[in-house]
Amino acid sequence: MVEVLVTNGPWLIMAAALFGFLMAFGIGANDVANAMGTSVGSGALTIKQAIIIAVVFEFAGAYLAGGEVTNTIRSGIIDSSFFIDQPELMVYGMVSALLAAGIWLIVASWLGWPVSTTHSIIGAIIGFAAVGVGSEAVEWGKVAGIVGSWIITPAISGFIAYLIFQTAQKLIFDTDKPLENAKRYVPFYMAFAAFVMALVTVTKGLKHLGLNFTLIESYALALAIAAAIGLVGKIAIGRLKFDPKADRMTQFGNVEKVFGILMIATACCMAFAHGSNDVANAIGPLAAVVTIVQAGGEIPEKAPLVWWILPLGAIGIVFGLAVLGKRVISTIGTKITHLTPSRGFAAELAAASTVVIASGTGLPISTTQTLVGAVLGVGMARGIAALNLGVVRNIVVSWVVTLPAGAALSILFFTLLRNMMS
C-alpha cells in the first residue's frame, strides 16, 4: 500500500476524471468537424443531421470499439516495472499528461493550428516517463510502432481512397448509363462500410458487454448486418426523385444524389471510427490512474477497464459535439466547392475503414491524419478540383511540433505535481 495513493486516491481519480471528461468534451467539440466536415461540405448532410449521426455513432464507436486503444494508452507506452517502487509517479504522470495535452490543444486551437489529439497525449505520456523517471521507462519499441503507424496509416488510407475512387469511376462514371450503374453498385459500397464497422464491433467491442462470438460467427454476423444495410440503401435509393429530363449533363447530378445516400452511411462509419480511436486519448490516462489507485499502488499488467470509464469518455465526446459542435461545423458551411458526394464518400470510407481497423488492433492513430491521406488519395486519382498543398504542409508541421510540445508541458506539470505531493 502506498500512503499517498490511499489518502489522496479519490482526489486523484476525480482530477483525472475531470480532465479526461474535459478532454473528451474538446475532442467532441473540435474534432467532430474533421470527422463530419466532408459530409457536410459535400452537401450530403445538413448540420443538424450531421450532429445527430455524430451523437449516435461517436458514442457507439467510443463505447463499443474504444477499449483496445484505451488499453494501449493506459499500459502500452510505458514499462510499468519501473514504477513498482513508486506507483504514485505513474498516477501523477498520467494526470499531468492529460492536463498537458488538454492545454496544448487549447493553445493550438487558439493559434489556429490543426493539431492532433492523439499526438498530444502520446507526446505527453512519453514526456513525463522519459524525463520524470528515465528513458528506460518508455517502451520505445511500442512507441516506434505507434509513430510508424502515423506515417503508414495516411499512406494506406490514401491508397484505399485511390482504389475506391477508381472502382467508382470504372463501375459507374465511365459507363454508358452512369445513373443505372450507380443505383446498382452504391448499395454494395454501403454494405462494405457497414461490414467493416460491424466486424470491428463484433470482434472487439461486444466482449466487454459479455457477448462472445467465434470467428465464424463474427463474420457471419457482420455479413448479415452488411447485407441488411445494403438492402436499406437500395430502398432509400429507390425512393430518390430524379430529374426526369436528365440529359448527359445533368445525369451526373442525379448520380451524385445516389452517392448522397451513400455518404450518410460513410458519415456514420466515420463518426464511429472517430469515436473508437479518439475516446482513448481522453480516458486512457484516466484508466491508468483508476487501475493503480484501486489496486492500492500495484500496477497490474492486464486489468479490465472499470465499467464507468468508456461511457464517461463517450458521454464527454457527445456532450462536446452537442454543445459546441454545431458552431464548429457551421463554419465549414458551403466553403468547399466542387467536393461532390462521390469524392467525399471515397475519402471518408477509406479513412473510416483504416481508423476502425487500427482501433481494433489498439493502435492510437490520428483520425485527421488519416482523412488528409485519403483526400490526397482521391486528389491523386484526379478527383478533386483543387487542393491546397501549403495547408497540407502546415498540418504536417503542426503534427511534428505537437510531440515535443505535449512532452514539455507534461514534464512541467509532472514536476510541479510531484513536488506538491511530497
Place this chain on the structure above:
Amino acid sequence: MPVNFLGVFAKSPIKPIEQHIDKIQSTAELLLPFFEAVKAEDWEKATELQKSISQSEREADTLKHKIRMRLPGGIFMPVQRTDLLEMVTQQDKIANKAKDIAGRVIGREMRFPEPMHDTFSAYLSRCIDAVKQAHKAIHELDDLLETGFRGREVTLVEEMIKELDRIENDTDTMQVKLRRQLLDLERELNPVDVIFLYKILEWVGDLADLAERVGARLELMLARS
C-alpha cells in the same frame, strides 16, 4: 477560429473559368448586332454596341484576374496549373480581339461594300460559331472532373475539339472567298479603306483562330493525363 483539416480543399477554378468563357462568348456575340448596325450605317447604335463590347471585355478581364489570383503555386489540381492559366489567357484574347474589331470599325466609320454584306455576315457568324464551340467544350470541365479526366468523357470532349477545328477550317475557306470578292471590288474603293477592310477580315478570322487555340489548350490538358 475552429481548427480543422478542411483547409486542404482549395476553391475550385472550374466555375470561374466557365463564367469567364460565358463572358467571352457574350462579348463576341455582340459583334453580330454591331455589324448589322454598321451595315445599316446606324452609327449611333453601332457606337452604343461598341461601348457594350468594351465594357464586356473589361468584365472578362476582371474575371481573368480573379482566376489567376485564385491559383497560386502550391495548388494541386487534376490538370497542370500552367495549362489552365494559359487556356484562360487564350480565352481572354477573344474578347480583346472583339473589342479591337469594334473599336477600329467605329474609329474609321467603315462602310462595307454592298455585295459583301451577305458573305461577310455568314463569315462572322461562322467565326462566332467557333467561339460557341469552345464555350461548349469548356463547359465540359465539370463532367471531366466527375470522371477524373478519363474515359468516355475525354473522348466526348476530343470530338468537340475536332468539331471546333472543322469550324475554324470553314472560316479559313470563307475568308479566302471574301478576299477574292474584295479584290474584285477594290478598284472602285478608297485604297485606305481597302487596307482596313482586309485588316478587319483578318481580325474576325482571328476570333476563330483564338477559339481553336482554347480548344488546343484543353486538348493538351487531356493529353497529359
